Amino acid sequence: MTLGPGARWLLRVATALTLTFVYVPLVIIALYAFNESRIQAWPIEGLTLEWFGRALDNPGARDALWLSLRAALGATALALVLGTLASLAVARYRFFGRETISFLVILPIALPGIVTGMALNATFNTTGISLGLLTIVVGHATFCIVVVYNNAVARLRRTSQHLEEASADLGADAWQTFRHITFPQLRSALLAGALLAFALSFDEVIVTTFTAGPDQTLPIWILSNLSRPNQLPVVNVVAVVLILLSTIPVYVATRLSRDTGAVSPTAGAAQAAGAR
Amino acid sequence: MITAENAAHFPRVSKSPEPPDVRLQGVTKRFEDVLAVDELTLEIPRGSFFALLGPSGCGKTTTLRMIGGFEDPSEGRILLGDHDVTGLPSYKRDVNTVFQSYALFPHLDVFENVAFGLKRRKVAKAEIAKRAREMLAIVGLEGMDRRKPRQLSGGQQQRVALARALVNHPRVLLLDEPLGALDLKLRKQMQLELKRIQHEVGITFVHVTHDQEEAMTMADSIAVMSRGRIEQLGGPTELYERPRTAFVAGFLGVSNLLGGTVTTSGAVRVDGTGEIRVDAPLPPAGTRVQVGVRPEKLRLDDSAANSVSGTVVERAYIGVATQYVVDTPAGRLTVFVQSSGTAAEGDAVRVSWDPESTFVLEEAS
Numbered sequence: 001m002t003l004g005p006g007a008r009w010l011l012r013v014a015t016a017l018t019l020t021f022v023y024v025p026l027v028i029i030a031l032y033a034f035n036e037s038r039i040q041a042w043p044i045e046g047l048t049l050e051w052f053g054r055a056l057d058n059p060g061a062r063d064a065l066w067l068s069l070r071a072a073l074g075a076t077a078l079a080l081v082l083g084t085l086a087s088l089a090v091a092r093y094r095f096f097g098r099e100t101i102s103f104l105v106i107l108p109i110a111l112p113g114i115v116t117g118m119a120l121n122a123t124f125n126t127t128g129i130s131l132g133l134l135t136i137v138v139g140h141a142t143f144c145i146v147v148v149y150n151n152a153v154a155r156l157r158r159t160s161q162h163l164e165e166a167s168a169d170l171g172a173d174a175w176q177t178f179r180h181i182t183f184p185q186l187r188s189a190l191l192a193g194a195l196l197a198f199a200l201s202f203d204e205v206i207v208t209t210f211t212a213g214p215d216q217t218l219p220i221w222i223l224s225n226l227s228r229p230n231q232l233p234v235v236n237v238v239a240v241v242l243i244l245l246s247t248i249p250v251y252v253a254t255r256l257s258r259d260t261g262a263v264s265p266t267a268g269a270a271q272a273a274g275a276r
Numbered sequence: 277m278i279t280a281e282n283a284a285h286f287p288r289v290s291k292s293p294e295p296p297d298v299r300l301q302g303v304t305k306r307f308e309d310v311l312a313v314d315e316l317t318l319e320i321p322r323g324s325f326f327a328l329l330g331p332s333g334c335g336k337t338t339t340l341r342m343i344g345g346f347e348d349p350s351e352g353r354i355l356l357g358d359h360d361v362t363g364l365p366s367y368k369r370d371v372n373t374v375f376q377s378y379a380l381f382p383h384l385d386v387f388e389n390v391a392f393g394l395k396r397r398k399v400a401k402a403e404i405a406k407r408a409r410e411m412l413a414i415v416g417l418e419g420m421d422r423r424k425p426r427q428l429s430g431g432q433q434q435r436v437a438l439a440r441a442l443v444n445h446p447r448v449l450l451l452d453e454p455l456g457a458l459d460l461k462l463r464k465q466m467q468l469e470l471k472r473i474q475h476e477v478g479i480t481f482v483h484v485t486h487d488q489e490e491a492m493t494m495a496d497s498i499a500v501m502s503r504g505r506i507e508q509l510g511g512p513t514e515l516y517e518r519p520r521t522a523f524v525a526g527f528l529g530v531s532n533l534l535g536g537t538v539t540t541s542g543a544v545r546v547d548g549t550g551e552i553r554v555d556a557p558l559p560p561a562g563t564r565v566q567v568g569v570r571p572e573k574l575r576l577d578d579s580a581a582n583s584v585s586g587t588v589v590e591r592a593y594i595g596v597a598t599q600y601v602v603d604t605p606a607g608r609l610t611v612f613v614q615s616s617g618t619a620a621e622g623d624a625v626r627v628s629w630d631p632e633s634t635f636v637l638e639e640a641s
């Protein structure tokens with residue numbers, strides 16, 4: 001397709017506008033995190049690292065960071081195990097209802113978070129499970145599994161099943177075949193999936209509000225402190241940390257899956273869950 | 277390439293028939309509504325180079341995969357030697373496979389690929405290294421140990437696949453169109469090389485191919501398959517010179533088929549001409565049969581016992597021979613003549629052949 005100079009000019013402007021629209025607010029937040037004044041107003045009077053120190057000393061923010069890290073790690077670990085097993089079943093075995101299972105595994109990424117959250121909350125309440133780290137992990141795992149699963153299935157579909165047959169042919173049992181043949185083929189896809197899962201979990205709000213109970217994860221801490229003018233500079237610092245901790249894994253994961261061709265399902269999933 | 281030292285690993289197997297390395301007994305395989313293999317019964321003798329030959333979709337790969345343990349037969353039994361392996365997973369079977377796609381492990385180098393099977397069987401490290409190196413030497417890949425599969429040419433990958441399977445000294449080696457991905461020249465070269473290697477290691481080879489020339493060049497015996505069944509089993513010469521069905525006659529090259537009836541005097545009256553003599557067992561008098569002759573067994577003269585007269589309708593030079601198409605009352609005959617010949621289009625000629633060169637097919641009713 002070739003474009004006339006007018007159309008090309010229009011596209012350039014549109015792209016610039018879009019990027020400005022998305023990134024300027026982020027830059028402003030980042031700048032405020034270094035703002036000397038407690039009041040958010042332009043122009044910024046001076047730069048300081050004071051708020052970073054304050055954020056570090058803030059027990060609420062520290063606890064929230066710690067909880068978010070544990071929840072993200074837990075959800076990622078759970079998603080790795082279950083997502084890998086589901087992908088192996090769907091990509092390597094023929095069984096009744098395979099397509100349905102595949103659809104059901106992917107569905108949570110499309111379901112509104114508020115519905116997932118409500119449903120989980122009702123379940124935990126009726127079964128008498130008290131809300132806390134464990135329930136956050138379970139809530140996050142519902143959508144973390146999808147990204148691991150998508151990455152793993154895409155890779156398995158691209159690697160020949162003959163490799164596993166050849167391994168069995170040479171005397172390897174099912175476990176040895178997984179360890180020596182399947183897993184090395186899957187490794188980078190699983191890493192990409194895990195990084196995305198971590199990022200998704202780390203900045204999730206909606207499902208978390210239903211599953212966290214009184215505990216606060218980092219995004220929820222931000223939400224509840226936004227309205228306090230006193231805390232605002234610290235909130236800005238925490239927001240910057242949140243941006244970094246969730247974009248770096250996504251960046252690395254995209255690099256990894258670009259090398260391995262599993263980009264589209266994960267990128268789609270990440271957007272659907274509002275990772276960015 | 278085989279030395280006194282490594283020869284010890286491959287004791288030449290005497291070609292005594294007992295017990296057959298592979299036995300299929302009434303093996304059937306159905307995929308949903310497809311009948312892929314239909315009550316196949318087959319014995320493959322020890323140390324033989326056995327070819328499964330047939331057109332696409334006739335069930336060759338399925339048969340091989342059932343011997344290898346990648347598919348379970350719907351019915352019937354599979355024996356390796358005296359050992360019933362029906363239902364046994366492939367890692368417990370004493371067979372190895374060379375896959376058409378080679379299926380080399382991309383993350384392992386050549387040496388690790390070849391050592392994979394020995395490692396699974398917990399062979400001592402030094403022994404693994406020794407045997408893998410020997411095997412790589414036999415297939416002509418010395419010094420390539422540390423290359424990754426993607427750094428090898430198609431022919432080299434093929435050799436690695438072969439070495440990886442053979443190094444385990446399986447009872448039987450299964451090869452599924454192992455030369456299919458190679459170009460013609462390399463394929464011809466590898467055919468001879470495979471034959472040499474089989475001779476060196478003395479292991480039974482079961483070779484799947486749809487290329488009749490390849491099967492004829494390499495195999496001691498060939499099973500011609502069609503629609504899940506074996507049409508005929510025999511040595512290359514036997515199949516070529518004495519095919520029993522029109523399918524086998526047609527699959528193994530060009531043949532001239534003439535319809536006729538068996539006479540009381542033990543000859544065949546060919547429709548439209550006279551009687552011809554046949555040097556093969558005949559069905560009872562009055563039976564409809566087809567008699568066949570290969571084009572290169574026909575002569576454009578009157579020197580042999582069986583002859584018909586006809587007119588040349590086409591003459592073409594085809595490299596090793598000249599091809600004539602001759603119209604006769606019995607039908608159209610294709611004749612290959614080594615020398616360029618003198619007959620021209622439109623000439624009246626006689627076509628003759630020996631009774632020994634004539635084969636008989638029972639006509640399908």
Ligand SMILES: Nc1ncnc2c1ncn2[C@@H]1O[C@H](COP(=O)(O)OP(=O)(O)OP(=O)(O)O)[C@@H](O)[C@H]1O
Pocket residue numbers: 307308310311312330331332333334335336337338339486
């Ligand atoms: N997994 C399967 N599911 C369903 N049908 C199958 C399966 N595998 C093979 N078939 C069918 O069984 C028949 C025999 O297939 P097979 O692969 O054994 O043929 P082949 O002789 O090896 O052919 P080719 O020369 O093309 O490789 C075919 O009709 C094929 O479509």
Ligand SMILES: [Mg+2]
Pocket residue numbers: 336337338
């Ligand atoms: Mg096949």
